Amino acid sequence: MKNFDWIVVGAGITGATLSYELAKQGLAVLLLEKDSNYTNATRYSYGGIAYWSGTDNFSTQLCKESREMYHQLSEELGQNTEFRELDLMLTIPIDKDPKTITKNYQKFFIKPQLLSPQESTEIEPLLNPDTISGCLKLPHGHIHPQKTNNAYQQAFLRLDGTIKYEEVTQLLSENETLTGVQTNKENYHSKNVVVCAGGLSRSLLKTLGITLNIYFTHSQLILTSPVDTNLRTLVMPAILNRLDIEEKSGNSELKSLWNRPNDEIISNVMEPGAIQFLDGRFCLGQISQIRTNPYTKLDSKSAEKTIRQGVGKVLPELQELPGKLHHCLVAFCPDSNFLVGKIDTLTGLHVFSGFTSTFVFAPALAKRFANWVIEDDKKMPSLL
Ligand SMILES: Cc1cc2nc3c(=O)[nH]c(=O)nc-3n(C[C@H](O)[C@H](O)[C@H](O)COP(=O)(O)OP(=O)(O)OC[C@H]3O[C@@H](n4cnc5c(N)ncnc54)[C@H](O)[C@@H]3O)c2cc1C
Incomplete structure (x- = not known):
């Protein structure tokens, strides 16, 4: 052998x-x-x-190295990664104070630009200005x-x-x-x-x-067929409840749940987000459930409805795009x-x-x- x-x-x-x-x-x-x-x-x-x-210093250095790498990665690997630079639009719910949310992003080495609802729709016309109090814009990369x-x-x-x-x-x-x-x-x-x-x-x-x-979430999302609707940016919520919950999963109380063989449910969050790939397909997301059994069966009908309603609030034109629900596990470390x-x-x-x-x-x-x-x-x- x-x-x-x-x-x-x-x-x-x-x-x-x-x-x-x-x-x-x-x-x-x-x-x-x-x-x-x-x-x-x-x-x-x-x-x-x-x-x-x-x-x-270390994570900032990695960010800079990876930005350089992606620019020549298709050439190095001999195949197209569909790399591009695009804006990340982090939506702030209508009932939240944009200035408070912006403060949470000051820890990152590139600071976001705070946009009013009107300015946000100039950059991403598919956004519904009535359901957001603004957006944080960041320079993001994207690959397939x-x-x-x-x-x-x-x-x-x-x-x-x-x-x-x-x-x-x-x-x-x-x-x-x-x-x-x-x-x-x-x-x-x-x-x-x-x-x-x-x-x-x-x-x-x-x-x-x-x-x-090291733990995992169950993630559910919708993938669509190619469509003519055009989303210019990657849209995600500015408040990522998932990250808070992931952080808390490391608490000693929750840690003990992970060692139980049955299916303990620790949390369930919906974060409306969307990206369109270069072939016109969309990925609409996402529900993240923290459940201790990796093989548990999830309710796909209610998940699809929840994702569509959530995405529809911020990006109404995407709510009814024909598509299929998928499920996967995503690993994370709390600290x-x-x-x-x-x-x-x-x-x-x-x-x-x-x-x-x-x-x-x-x-x-x-x-x-x-x-x-x-x-x-x-x-x-x-x-x-
Ligand atoms: C909707 C959604 C949106 C996301 N958006 C982003 C984003 O914009 N940017 C970002 O950075 N991240 C994003 N993520 C997270 C990112 O996709 C994951 O963190 C990443 O893909 C994880 O890669 P991985 O190789 O660790 O795991 P996986 O891609 O899950 O691969 C693990 C592989 O291991 C295999 N495997 C497991 N056990 C065994 C075994 N015993 N023997 C052999 N093979 C095994 C599995 O079959 C699987 O193929 C997103 C995730 C989701 C669900």
Whole structure:
């Protein structure tokens, strides 16, 4: 059996970028993905790149690096990521004070511009000025998430990387050292495994008795067919209740709920948002439910109605666009922008997951991760 230098578990955007960067360093890499249909968070994402979201020196540096990377990424990967710069319009509800909301954004290294409802509709004519007290405008990037993922994977294959569609059922270890993984088809050997399993990272790590501060939300959204209606910007709410709730998930009281095997419901929020891809399709979102069972069945009829009503309030023309509801898991860490590093208690095990703004942080961090592996493993952060 072929021995790999690295095994990457999960081929969403985190696994694809990291596999590519590791292979670029000349390493033999196996990328394992359980779902050849890619019903994952990457496929159902808006694909926004929050360049502005650095809050300290390190995250600001990553934002700047990623902005540079995206400009030449299609060329580097040999496939079009559909990258473009566009405005992010963060809507402020009519009953909220715009100045107070603006203050919450002062922690970011690029500050938003506060627009009146009238100014907002000049930039995004589909917005309903009667339901907002204004918008915060930020310079954002945008790519097609699944095309970008595919571009990374094709470039990885050209570097002699291997992709197999198999589910990792267990991580294998001996004497506190990782030896490989077991899939639903066979065993693969490697001294290094990195978990990029998105919302399922938590349960996969648990097979080894490892509990990290990584959780997941159930997200529901609508994808439409191509339509002629033209949305110029990416629209999202300025108050992201989801982030507040994600932060609270790390509280000791809520943490104990995550260890219960039944389906504990921690929260349920609707955040009206919309993006149009270059082929005319829309992604309308999104409901985020924090429930402790990753395999729970959700009510799709009521979710579709809630999303349509929510989006219809701010973007009335989009309310009735024909489309289909989808569901995926999205990983998050309550107290940091990502969970990236090695697990010292099990030599060879690594995690690259739980990003808040995955499209801005993951590509730049994947490059650094591969450099740590090649140049100096001591620089790799320790997670346990
Ligand atoms: C509606 C919506 C809008 C969003 N908008 C944005 C945005 O504008 N900007 C942004 O930065 N982020 C956004 N996000 C979040 C972003 O999409 C995710 O954070 C990101 O795609 C996560 O990538 P990932 O690789 O960690 O996970 P995923 O894309 O979920 O990939 C994980 C993969 O691991 C595989 N896997 C799991 N377990 C196993 C196993 N045991 N064996 C093999 N394979 C396994 C899964 O099948 C899956 O393919 C949005 C998300 C949603 C739902």
